[in-house]
Amino acid sequence: MEGLLPDLDVIRKDFPILERTLAGGQPLVYLDSANTSQKPQVVIDTMVDHLERHNANIARAMHQLGAESTEAYEGARDKVATFLNARSRNEVIFTKNATEALNLLARTIDLGPGDNVVITEMEHHSNIVSWQLACERSGAELRWFGLTDGGELDLSNADQLVDEHTKVVAFTWVSNMLGTINPVVDLVARARAFGALSVIDASQAAPQLPVDVQAVDCDFLVFTGHKVCGPTGIGVLWGREELLNELPPFHGGGEMIETVTMARSTYAKAPHRFEAGTPPIVEAVGLGAAVDYLGHIGLDAIHRHEQTITAYALDGLQSVPGVTVLGPLDATQRGGAISFELDGVHPHDIAQVLDSRGVAVRAGHHCAKPAHARFGVQSTTRMSSYLYTTPAEIDALIEALHHTRSYFKVG
Amino acid sequence: MSAELDNLYQEIILDHYKNPHHKGLRDPFEAQVHHVNPTCGDEVTLRVHLSDGVVEDVSYDSVGCSISQASASVLTDLVIGKPVDEAMTIHQTFLELMQGKGQVEPDEDVLEDGIAFAGVAKFPARVKCALLSWMAWKDATTQAQATDEGETA
Ligand SMILES: Cc1ncc(COP(=O)(O)O)c(C=O)c1O
Numbered sequence: 419m420e421g422l423l424p425d426l427d428v429i430r431k432d433f434p435i436l437e438r439t440l441a442g443g444q445p446l447v448y449l450d451s452a453n454t455s456q457k458p459q460v461v462i463d464t465m466v467d468h469l470e471r472h473n474a475n476i477a478r479a480m481h482q483l484g485a486e487s488t489e490a491y492e493g494a495r496d497k498v499a500t501f502l503n504a505r506s507r508n509e510v511i512f513t514k515n516a517t518e519a520l521n522l523l524a525r526t527i528d529l530g531p532g533d534n535v536v537i538t539e540m541e542h543h544s545n546i547v548s549w550q551l552a553c554e555r556s557g558a559e560l561r562w563f564g565l566t567d568g569g570e571l572d573l574s575n576a577d578q579l580v581d582e583h584t585k586v587v588a589f590t591w592v593s594n595m596l597g598t599i600n601p602v603v604d605l606v607a608r609a610r611a612f613g614a615l616s617v618i619d620a621s622q623a624a625p626q627l628p629v630d631v632q633a634v635d636c637d638f639l640v641f642t643g644h645k646v647c648g649p650t651g652i653g654v655l656w657g658r659e660e661l662l663n664e665l666p667p668f669h670g671g672g673e674m675i676e677t678v679t680m681a682r683s684t685y686a687k688a689p690h691r692f693e694a695g696t697p698p699i700v701e702a703v704g705l706g707a708a709v710d711y712l713g714h715i716g717l718d719a720i721h722r723h724e725q726t727i728t729a730y731a732l733d734g735l736q737s738v739p740g741v742t743v744l745g746p747l748d749a750t751q752r753g754g755a756i757s758f759e760l761d762g763v764h765p766h767d768i769a770q771v772l773d774s775r776g777v778a779v780r781a782g783h784h785c786a787k788p789a790h791a792r793f794g795v796q797s798t799t800r801m802s803s804y805l806y807t808t809p810a811e812i813d814a815l816i817e818a819l820h821h822t823r824s825y826f827k828v829g
Numbered sequence: 830m831s832a833e834l835d836n837l838y839q840e841i842i843l844d845h846y847k848n849p850h851h852k853g854l855r856d857p858f859e860a861q862v863h864h865v866n867p868t869c870g871d872e873v874t875l876r877v878h879l880s881d882g883v884v885e886d887v888s889y890d891s892v893g894c895s896i897s898q899a900s901a902s903v904l905t906d907l908v909i910g911k912p913v914d915e916a917m918t919i920h921q922t923f924l925e926l927m928q929g930k931g932q933v934e935p936d937e938d939v940l941e942d943g944i945a946f947a948g949v950a951k952f953p954a955r956v957k958c959a960l961l962s963w964m965a966w967k968d969a970t971t972q973a974q975a976t977d978e979g980e981t982a
Contacts (some may be wrong), residue, residue: 441833766895782870789872797871825834
């Protein structure tokens with residue numbers, strides 16, 4: 419099949435979990451990578467090695483291990499900076515996950531009555547609720563782009579939504595539910611035209627397509643470590659250095675200060691300004707190894723692989739009677755997460771039957787309830803592929819869906 | 830694996846799913862509640878009508894999977910027409926079955942069709958589906974009792 423990663427079988431060997439079997443000896447068919455990706459051996463080994471040989475607190479330990487640990491942690495920052503093509507390593511802030519990075523922004527960007535924040539109807543809850551809270555707190559108004567029937571952003575009223583009172587335009591690059599790839603460059607330009615800050619949620623983009631913050635020219639961008647082959651407990655906030663240094667601190671504590679007296683403190687510059695307390699050191703080191711791994715394979719090649727698998731999956735899904743796919747049907751216009759309905763069977767029940775055959779998918783609202791409501795559905799089943807997904811695994815999914823229909827005696 | 834699946838999706842459950850009993854919202858009622866399973870989005874709106882300490886009617890509208898739908902149907906079969914105390918005991922028995930991790934022997938005399946849910950107890954992710962309407966019923970009944978007592982007092 420044209421477009422697949424050339425060494426797919428070698429890549430699969432990098433992921434030890436793909437070799438395990440499930441109850442009844444079923445091989446694992448992991449199609450839930452948009453939820454969390456699996457981890458390659460190099461990430462696991464890097465983290466174990468750090469814990470076994472270099473563990474110490476960073477920046478405050480005056481001994482050899484402390485120096486090694488600091489070097490590994492700061493080295494991970496360099497790797498992430500390269501991964502994003504950031505101008506400076508100071509623009510990379512480690513957070514707990516994408517959710518924390520978005521909340522950091524929603525907490526520290528100055529908003530007030532008369533201001534507005536524009537989001538979209540296809541956001542993950544983390545990019546909705548954090549701004550709802552910010553607006554409730556500040557008296558700013560929350561606005562959003564709606565969606566077209568085809569699952570794209572409806573930009574027809576963009577001129578009314580984004581105006582001179584807009585302070586923030588926050589949007590996802592790739593939808594975790596619809597798979598839609600949004601016109602991020604246009605949205606950033608629109609925000610900038612009105613002096614608003616642009617915030618991109620790249621949680622689903624960073625795993626599968628090249629992210630170049632200079633090319634996109636946005637103000638802030640976040641992603642989460644565990645979806646890019648890294649561990650859980652680590653995420654990234656990238657921001658323009660001058661903007662980061664204008665924001666007030668988020669958490670107060672060790673490592674984020676310049677000096678502290680009992681009456682007041684002054685704060686370090688980014689990135690340390692936003693990294694109060696002992697950070698997730700080994701998780702950051704693991705993330706560094708993960709983005710290195712992806713960079714080594716090449717994001718362009720991974721993107722091509724995802725699109726090839728997605729096109730194959732869309733074809734396969736359409737061959738199952740009663741299946742309706744939500745979001746764009748053209749694989750070149752979307753990411754690798756495909757949410758669908760199957761007439762007469764609830765997503766929970768689909769996922770359960772699939773699981774009995776070793777096929778792991780997600781069922782529910784995928785933390786995108788408004789996007790589901792937009793399409794009048796309460797929940798969907800979602801398959802999501804990644805760089806290790808094979809066409810044979812898609813075949814297993816399709817066959818399991820046929821089986822689900824006969825199990826529930828539909829059609 | 831398929832045997833486990835058949836154990837979960839008993840014929841009785843699939844029958845209730847396809848033809849749910851007592852479905853739809855009806856008057857009169859003293860309490861109405863809306864419960865949601867936040868992880869999957871399954872929802873139920875449920876009304877309870879009590880009279881002289883008896884569960885006169887339980888009506889509901891719901892969206893969700895086969896397990897949650899069938900369990901609402903079985904719930905109404907079991908509690909409608911029963912004194913509230915007895916219905917609460919049935920609730921407790923069902924709860925113990927569902928929380929029993931598959932180790933509890935179901936009592937057919939008390940639970941009737943409800944015994945079909947014994948297999949669900951082995952699937953931790955699905956226990957919440959089975960309990961959704963039961964929790965809603967308990968909540969509504971407690972509220973209705975407060976009203977009921979208020980009126981008779
Ligand atoms: C588009 C999108 N944004 C944000 C998140 C939140 O990621 P996390 O839960 O790791 O903070 C996710 C993942 O679930 C996502 O898919």
